[in-house]
């Protein structure tokens with residue numbers, strides 16, 4: 001089974017509030033390479049041209065923490081989802 005097929009079997013329980021907060025003013029002023037757009041294994045980060053903002057589809061987060069490590073500017077505030085929320089892995 002391929003990794004994307006395994007990931008498709010995972011279940012997510014989504015909170016209304018995001019567990020990932022992005023400080024947009026830092027992204028605009030200090031970050032030219034925007035690694036968050038490339039490192040997320042779930043491809044959850046994107047750039048919204050209209051808002052001039054990085055957005056993250058937090059509901060599909062795999063809780064790997066990669067985006068927080070990759071953001072050298074410290075613009076990502078990341079915590080685990082609350083209690084019963086978040087990803088439920090089916091294949092380890």
Ligand code: SF4
Nearest residue numbers: 027031036071073075
């Ligand atoms: S890597 Fe960090 S600072 Fe750069 S765009 Fe992404 S969230 Fe913003």
Ligand code: SF4
Nearest residue numbers: 040061062064065067
């Ligand atoms: S923690 Fe991992 S899966 Fe979640 S948004 Fe960051 S890079 Fe993507």
